[in-house]
Amino acid sequence: MSLVTPTETAPHRVVTLPRKRRIPLAVAAGLGWLALMVICAVFADLIRPYDITQMDLSARLSPPGTPGHWLGTDELGRDVLSRLFQSVRVSLVIAFGATIISAVFGTTLGFLAAQFRGIIEHLVVMLADFQAALPFLIMSLAVLAFFGSSMILLVGLMGFYGWERYARIARGLAISAGAQGYAAAVVQLGATPRRVYLNHILPNVASTLIVSMTLTFPEIILMESGLSFLGLGVQPPDTSLGNMVGFGREYLTTAPWIMLGPAVVIMFTTLSISLVGDWLRDKLDPTIR
Amino acid sequence: MSFLLEADDLVRVYTGRGGLLGKAQPVRAVDGVSLRLGRGETLGIVGESGSGKSTLGRMLLGVDPAQGGTVRFDGRPMPARNTTEWRALRARMQMVFQDPLAALDRRLTIAAQIREPLDIHRIGTEASRATRVTELMHAVGLRPDQAKRFPHELSGGQRQRVVIARALATKADMLVCDEPVSALDVSIQAQVVNLLRMLQKQTGLSMVFISHDLKVVRNLCDRVAVMYLGRIVEEGPSEHLFANPRHPYTQALVSSVPEPGRRLDGRVILQGEPPNPAKRPPGCAFHPRCLRATDICRSGIPALQPLGTDRTAACHLVAGETRAEVA
Amino acid sequence: MIRFISLRLFRAALTVLAVMTFAFVVLRMSGDPAQVLLGPDVPQNVIDDFRADWGLDKPLWRQYLAYLGAILTGDFGLSMRGGAPALDLVLERVPATLILTIPALFLKLSIGIPAGIYAALHRDSTIDRGVIVLAILGFTVPSFVMGLVLVLIFSIQLGLLPSGGFGTWLHAILPALTISVGGIGLLARFSRSAMIEVMGQPFIRTASAKGVKWRDVVWGHALPNAAVPIVTIVGFMVGSLIAGAVVVETIFSWPGIGRLLIVSVSNRDLAVVQCILLLIAAVMVCSNLIVDLLYGWLDPRLRAQPAH
Numbered sequence: 006m007s008l009v010t011p012t013e014t015a016p017h018r019v020v021t022l023p024r025k026r027r028i029p030l031a032v033a034a035g036l037g038w039l040a041l042m043v044i045c046a047v048f049a050d051l052i053r054p055y056d057i058t059q060m061d062l063s064a065r066l067s068p069p070g071t072p073g074h075w076l077g078t079d080e081l082g083r084d085v086l087s088r089l090f091q092s093v094r095v096s097l098v099i100a101f102g103a104t105i106i107s108a109v110f111g112t113t114l115g116f117l118a119a120q121f122r123g124i125i126e127h128l129v130v131m132l133a134d135f136q137a138a139l140p141f142l143i144m145s146l147a148v149l150a151f152f153g154s155s156m157i158l159l160v161g162l163m164g165f166y167g168w169e170r171y172a173r174i175a176r177g178l179a180i181s182a183g184a185q186g187y188a189a190a191v192v193q194l195g196a197t198p199r200r201v202y203l204n205h206i207l208p209n210v211a212s213t214l215i216v217s218m219t220l221t222f223p224e225i226i227l228m229e230s231g232l233s234f235l236g237l238g239v240q241p242p243d244t245s246l247g248n249m250v251g252f253g254r255e256y257l258t259t260a261p262w263i264m265l266g267p268a269v270v271i272m273f274t275t276l277s278i279s280l281v282g283d284w285l286r287d288k289l290d291p292t293i294r
Numbered sequence: 295m296s297f298l299l300e301a302d303d304l305v306r307v308y309t310g311r312g313g314l315l316g317k318a319q320p321v322r323a324v325d326g327v328s329l330r331l332g333r334g335e336t337l338g339i340v341g342e343s344g345s346g347k348s349t350l351g352r353m354l355l356g357v358d359p360a361q362g363g364t365v366r367f368d369g370r371p372m373p374a375r376n377t378t379e380w381r382a383l384r385a386r387m388q389m390v391f392q393d394p395l396a397a398l399d400r401r402l403t404i405a406a407q408i409r410e411p412l413d414i415h416r417i418g419t420e421a422s423r424a425t426r427v428t429e430l431m432h433a434v435g436l437r438p439d440q441a442k443r444f445p446h447e448l449s450g451g452q453r454q455r456v457v458i459a460r461a462l463a464t465k466a467d468m469l470v471c472d473e474p475v476s477a478l479d480v481s482i483q484a485q486v487v488n489l490l491r492m493l494q495k496q497t498g499l500s501m502v503f504i505s506h507d508l509k510v511v512r513n514l515c516d517r518v519a520v521m522y523l524g525r526i527v528e529e530g531p532s533e534h535l536f537a538n539p540r541h542p543y544t545q546a547l548v549s550s551v552p553e554p555g556r557r558l559d560g561r562v563i564l565q566g567e568p569p570n571p572a573k574r575p576p577g578c579a580f581h582p583r584c585l586r587a588t589d590i591c592r593s594g595i596p597a598l599q600p601l602g603t604d605r606t607a608a609c610h611l612v613a614g615e616t617r618a619e620v621a
Numbered sequence: 622m623i624r625f626i627s628l629r630l631f632r633a634a635l636t637v638l639a640v641m642t643f644a645f646v647v648l649r650m651s652g653d654p655a656q657v658l659l660g661p662d663v664p665q666n667v668i669d670d671f672r673a674d675w676g677l678d679k680p681l682w683r684q685y686l687a688y689l690g691a692i693l694t695g696d697f698g699l700s701m702r703g704g705a706p707a708l709d710l711v712l713e714r715v716p717a718t719l720i721l722t723i724p725a726l727f728l729k730l731s732i733g734i735p736a737g738i739y740a741a742l743h744r745d746s747t748i749d750r751g752v753i754v755l756a757i758l759g760f761t762v763p764s765f766v767m768g769l770v771l772v773l774i775f776s777i778q779l780g781l782l783p784s785g786g787f788g789t790w791l792h793a794i795l796p797a798l799t800i801s802v803g804g805i806g807l808l809a810r811f812s813r814s815a816m817i818e819v820m821g822q823p824f825i826r827t828a829s830a831k832g833v834k835w836r837d838v839v840w841g842h843a844l845p846n847a848a849v850p851i852v853t854i855v856g857f858m859v860g861s862l863i864a865g866a867v868v869v870e871t872i873f874s875w876p877g878i879g880r881l882l883i884v885s886v887s888n889r890d891l892a893v894v895q896c897i898l899l900l901i902a903a904v905m906v907c908s909n910l911i912v913d914l915l916y917g918w919l920d921p922r923l924r925a926q927p928a929h
Binding site: 187197 | 355357376381382383384385388389391396397398399400401410411414415457460
Binding site: 151227230247251 | 636639644757772872
């Protein structure tokens with residue numbers, strides 16, 4: 006009955022202590038890291054010491070710690086730190102854009118399926134079946150290889166990642182709200198479907214959807230960096246985290262720092278989002294457990 | 295007197311899925327029901343769970359489409375569901391739900407929810423809507439300081455008052471109350487019932503009151519229809535029907551209500567399984583539980599027959615008695 | 622049950638058809654393979670001959686019907702490079718991929734599930750915390766980073782294992798390990814949360830309250846009920862036995878399906894790419910089908926439900 010955050014059901018034999026109010030250390034660290042990444046992405050142009058394409062052939066493959074190039078330089082003498090800032094920006098923009106597209110697309114399809122049932126529902130299920138049948142990496146590989154890679158296509162394509170998750174959640178919650186709950190009551194008041202979905206159902210399912218977004222976001226980062234690593238994602242001269250690792254791979258023995266920097270950034274970012282997402286899920290959404 | 299609501303021969307069939315092989319089984323939830331609701335009248339619909347009374351209530355509102363038969367409201371046929379005319383008509387007919395917490399959006403303040411019908415139907419200005427909300431809250435007995443509360447901060451009875459206030463916001467002509475008090479504490483039930491009676495008297499609206507609680511219905515309603523497995527088995531003015539039930543099922547229901555000063559040994563105890571709409575017995579649906587069932591009850595479905603001027607019942611035996619009386 | 626199975630089979634067939642159509646549309650719409658394959662300086666009549674040879678001059682819908690018909694008769698076309706049958710080229714690579722993915726699957730199952738269940742049963746212990754951290758690390762580190770780090774350590778620094786190529790079983794160790802890490806983390810996490818959820822259910826409390834032995838509670842009541850979500854993940858892993866090694870095969874220059882896909886994609890070798898897509902989809906659809914049937918067996922409630 007009470008809508009206070011319910012404590013987790015205590016498992017057999019284990020007495021759980023009341024949950025601490027404070028943000029756990031790992032989550033705080035994750036939030037800090039994410040904030041840092043967002044700052045890097047937003048102010049990349051201001052804080053990077055060099056232009057990302059600026060070559061300095063006399064300082065090729067300088068190791069980290071070299072004055073002026075704190076993270077070293079790559080095979081063309083470009084500053085790794087500057088390129089890292091730009092990569093963070095590109096990767097975050099792609100992942101963010103794609104997460105939004107996927108959430109909007111999936112939620113809309115889920116609502117449509119809940120509203121019209123029947124044939125539309127079957128179509129959505131079919132689309133989800135299709136997506137489940139072809140691993141996303143393989144599908145993107147085929148599309149990107151044959152249409153050529155561009156930023157817009159990349160974001161659009163990544164925007165299809167994980168939509169079925171939102172669709173399933175949105176459909177389920179909309180149907181349960183419509184069967185007997187507040188949605189049915191509002192329909193009965195004479196509200197248009199638009200009003201029912203936008204003013205009532207969407208705000209009620211938002212927290213669940215946001216939690217799903219924290220699950221999709223790191224997966225999209227991984228997917229994009231994987232594609233870029235294979236040379237099919239972000240194309241030079243632009244740079245992304247996966248693309249840097251991909252090119253740095255050739256210098257694994259002589260200049261591992263080219264690859265390690267972006268690799269560490271990818272790891273920390275996805276790790277942080279996962280930690281924060283798990284924490285958010287416990288906080289916001291008692292129903293998902 | 296012209297009727298506000300006229301329902302003729304309503305049919306609603308659900309297709310259930312049963313068993314492993316998933317053979318579709320039609321369930322006749324409402325099976326040929328006709329009703330009249332006068333202006334300012336309160337009609338009670340009683341029956342056990344599974345009798346189809348809630349489905350009937352939603353059909354009268356046009357929320358559940360009728361698969362057969364017609365509903366006419368204020369002389370005009372019910373527009374198709376989810377059309378603009380249908381939505382506009384919602385301002386004139388409203389519903390009160392069994393579970394008020396489920397019927398309210400837990401993210402909106404109660405003032406916003408009471409106001410919502412006015413927003414939807416674009417009635418009045420910003421200021422007049424706010425005034426109307428204050429007025430409504432006062433009318434249903436909510437304190438002004440509760441306007442900014444959320445549904446979960448109120449008690450069950452208060453929530454039901456919010457739902458009632460919302461239903462009255464557009465000055466509807468008809469209110470369908472689907473078990474409005476059965477989820478409330480007994481001590482609160484009387485308060486809400488009294489509130490409904492008072493509001494009905496004040497505004498002169500017509501009301502359909504669906505309940506399995508005979509005491510409440512008797513208390514509140516002018517006329518009563520008794521439902522069994524999707525059909526009306528007896529109908530008549532509340533006073534007469536409760537004083538002198540004619541259908542064996544009504545007799546059993548009425549005698550099951552404990553009354554002070556009455557001995558228990560005269561009670562008719564219902565036997566057998568409760569009715570299952572998916573397995574409707576042939577003939578009179580009530581015959582497996584009826585103490586007086588004869589062969590004709592097992593084969594022929596009895597039609598509603600008039601009993602005197604203002605009553606009807608659907609029972610072979612009662613019809614026989616009446617004919618005998620007349621002869 | 623028969624109805625359920627036939628409905629499911631119908632959906633599976635529909636899905637495969639959708640994948641075929643997708644492959645066809647993407648591959649044919651995206652550019653002229655003749656141009657790509659023959660280069661820019663080739664005279665027009667050579668291009669026309671090439672297009673006629675490969676049926677590229679006919680209207681698209683006729684190409685599509687011909688393509689469907691050919692696939693139904695088991696003809697997946699010829700590779701545009703070298704002219705060998707595409708199916709043969711693809712099937713030839715399957716064993717190499719399976720050499721990596723089957724041991725990796727075995728590792729995932731035998732480490733991930735026990736670790737998750739153990740962590741769930743000893744919730745909030747040090748080991749539980751360790752499992753959580755390792756699991757999250759496992760699936761947040763991208764496989765290409767993991768692979769390169771392993772190469773850096775075991776090949777370059779320690780010189781113990783080869784950094785790439787196909788040969789002795791030593792060559793398979795690093796790639797197989799790389800593939801399994803993410804899956805171990807994912808399975809550990811899923812098994813843990815599935816187990817925790819089941820252990821909180823009333824029937825578990827009832828079982829232990831009425832004196833069922835703790836071991837029997839876990840094995841007899843909790844595990845079968847936690848199995849449904851775990852089976853979903855495992856089904857996905859079985860389905861990706863062929864597709865799941867694209868990145869890793871690239872890192873380790875392993876001559877499997879993934880390498881073939883990347884190479885064919887960059888050569889625009891339509892027939893081979895189509896063949897690989899279909900093979901991957903067929904394997905995935907089959908394993909999803911098996912998972913759905915397993916659900917019915919594991920959870921009787923799901924049996925009578927309609928398709929979605």
